[in-house]
Amino acid sequence: xxxxxxxxxxxxxxxxxxxxxxxxxxxxxxxxxxxxxxxxxxxxxxxxxxxxxxxxxxxxxxxxxxxxxxxxxxxxxxxxxxxxxxxxxxxxxxxxxxxxxxxxxxxxxxxxxxxxxxxxxxxxxxxxxxxxxxxxxxxxxxxxxxxxxxxxxxxxxxxxxxxxxxxxxxxxxxxxxxxxxxxxxxxxxxxxxxxxxxxxxxxxxxxxxxxxxxxxxxxxxxxxxxxxxxxxxxxxxxxxxxxxxxxxx
Numbered sequence: 001x002x003x004x005x006x007x008x009x010x011x012x013x014x015x016x017x018x019x020x021x022x023x024x025x026x027x028x029x030x031x032x033x034x035x036x037x038x039x040x041x042x043x044x045x046x047x048x049x050x051x052x053x054x055x056x057x058x059x060x061x062x063x064x065x066x067x068x069x070x071x072x073x074x075x076x077x078x079x080x081x082x083x084x085x086x087x088x089x090x091x092x093x094x095x096x097x098x099x100x101x102x103x104x105x106x107x108x109x110x111x112x113x114x115x116x117x118x119x120x121x122x123x124x125x126x127x128x129x130x131x132x133x134x135x136x137x138x139x140x141x142x143x144x145x146x147x148x149x150x151x152x153x154x155x156x157x158x159x160x161x162x163x164x165x166x167x168x169x170x171x172x173x174x175x176x177x178x179x180x181x182x183x184x185x186x187x188x189x190x191x192x193x194x195x196x197x198x199x200x201x202x203x204x205x206x207x208x209x210x211x212x213x214x215x216x217x218x219x220x221x222x223x224x225x226x227x228x229x230x231x232x233x234x235x236x237x238x239x240x241x242x243x244x245x246x247x248x249x
Contacts, residue, residue, distance in 0.1 A: 001029075002028075002029050002030030003029060003030070003228075003229060003230065004026055004029040004030045004031035004087075004228065005029075005030030005031070006030070007030070007031045007032070007086040007087060008031065008032045008033075008034070008078070008082040008083075008084050008085050008086050008087070009023075009026045009031045009032070009033050009034070009086065009087040009088075009089065010033075010034050010035070010075065010078060010085060010087070010088050010089065010122070010126065011023045011026070011033060011034075011035040011089040011091055012035070012036055012065055012088075012089065012090055012091050012092035012118065012122050013035075013036065013037070013038065013065065013091045013092025013093065014033075014035035014036070014037070014044075014047065014089075014091060015035070015037040015039075015040055015043040015044040015047055016040070016043055016191075016192060017189075017191035017192060017193075017217060018091060018141060018186065018189060018191060018217050018220050018221070019035070019089075019091035019092070019141075020043075020047055020217070021217035021218055021220065021221040022089055022091060022141075022220070022221045022224050023035055023047060023051060024047070024050060024051065024054075024221070025218075025221040025222070025224065025225055026087070026089075026224075026225075026228070027051040027054045027056050027058070028054055029225065029228075030056065031056060031086075031087070032056050032057040032058070032082055033051050033056065033057075033058045033059075034058070034059040034060070034061075034078040034081075034082070035047075035058075035059075035060055036060070036061055036062065036063035036065065036074060036092070037060065037061075037062055037063075038062065038063075038064065038065070038092075041062065044060045044062075045060070047060075048060050057082070059078060059081055059082075061074055061077070065092040065114060065118035065121060065122065066113040066114055066117060066118060066121070067121070068117075068120075068121045068124070068125075071118075071121040071122055071125050072121070072124075072125045074125075075122070075125035075126055076125075079129065084133075085126055085129055085130075085136070086135070086136060086137070087136065087137045087138075087139070087228060088122055088123065088126045088136075088137070088138045088139075089138075089139050089141070089224065090118070090119045090122055090123065090138065090139070090140045090141060090163075091141045092114065092115075092118050092122075093114060093115045093118070093141065093159075094110065094111060094114045094115065095111070095153070095156055095193060096110060096111050096155065096156075097152045097153055097156065098152060099151075099152050100154050103154070103155065107155060108155045111155040111156055111159055112155065112158070112159055115156070115159035115160065115163070116158075116159040116162045116163060116166075119140055119163055119166060120166070123138055123166075123170065126138070127170075127174065127179075130174065130177070130179045131174060131177040131179060134177055134178040135178045135179065136178075136179045136180075137179065137180050137181070137182075137227070137228060138167075138170070138179070138180075138181045138182075139181075139182055139183065139184060139224050139227055139228070140163050140166070140167050140181070140182070140183040140184075141183070141184055141186070141220070142160045142163045142164055142167070142183040142184065142185040142186075142239060143156070143157075143160040143185055143186060143187075144185050144186070144187045144241055144243045144246060144247040145157045145160050146159070146160025146161040146162075146163060146164050146185060147160075147161075147164070147185055147239070147241065147247050148247050149161075160185070163183060164183060164185070164239050167181055167182065167183040167237065167238075167239060168237045168239075171236045171237030172237060175236055175237075180227075180232075180233075180235070180236040181236055181237065182227050182232075182235060182236060182237065182238050182239070182240065183238070183239040183240070184220055184223050184224055184227070184239075184240050184242055185239050185240065185241045185242065185243070185247075186215060186219075186220050186242045186243060187209065187215060187241070187242065187243025187244055187246040187247065188205050188209065188214050188215060188243070188244075188246070189214065189215040189216065189217060189219070189220060190214050190215065190216055190217065191217060194214065202214065208246060209243070209244040209245060209246050210244060210245030210246070210248070211244035211245055212244075213244060214244075215242060215243070215244060219242055220242050223240055223242050227240070
């Protein structure tokens with residue numbers, strides 16, 4: 001059932017990995033999609049073609065998620081082209097893993113500016129529209145790193161923990177306007193980040209996961225699909241862990 005038909009969804013950082021899977025998922029549900037990318041135009045153009053092959057519209061643009069003015073202008077452009085915005089998926093993020101004693105100020109700043117400030121930039125650019133139309137949804141892609149903390153990820157964990165708190169605070173702020181805000185916190189997911197891991201490292205990771213497997217990008221996309229559906233109409237301010245049980249240990 002294409003329950004998102006006629007809706008417009010913005011997905012930040014969608015050219016690869018989890019964002020790509022989410023963009024394809026919402027398009028398969030009938031939504032028109034706009035997404036930004038930071039580096040690979042070829043990957044973005046390829047995804048655009050896949051989305052359009054599903055019979056929906058797609059707009060792409062190279063936008064620096066760290067720059068508020070650029071993000072605001074992009075969101076306004078999307079609204080003008082499509083005539084509306086219904087859903088924001090804050091997915092854009094980076095990882096620069098290092099022990100704190102080796103972490104530079106720039107390592108910290110780049111991760112905070114992208115992961116946390118990027119969520120503010122996109123959410124602030126959409127929220128007035130959502131409040132005025134008395135409807136809208138925001139789904140933030142967080143991480144279990146923000147729930148339990150992981151070594152060598154003080155910068156990443158701090159941003160994801162911040163996103164979790166942001167999600168809860170904003171959900172309370174806009175619930176009265178018919179706007180829902182939730183987050184999905186993935187564990188280890190088979191993306192480009194894990195492609196550099198050895199088979200032995202992946203085996204060690206798998207042993208840590210109660211469900212005994214590394215997650216797929218569709219595991220995350222399917223959770224987002226649920227949150228966007230009417231079945232989740234009474235859910236807001238939640239951080240749903242999609243981690244195979246890793247964070248409960």
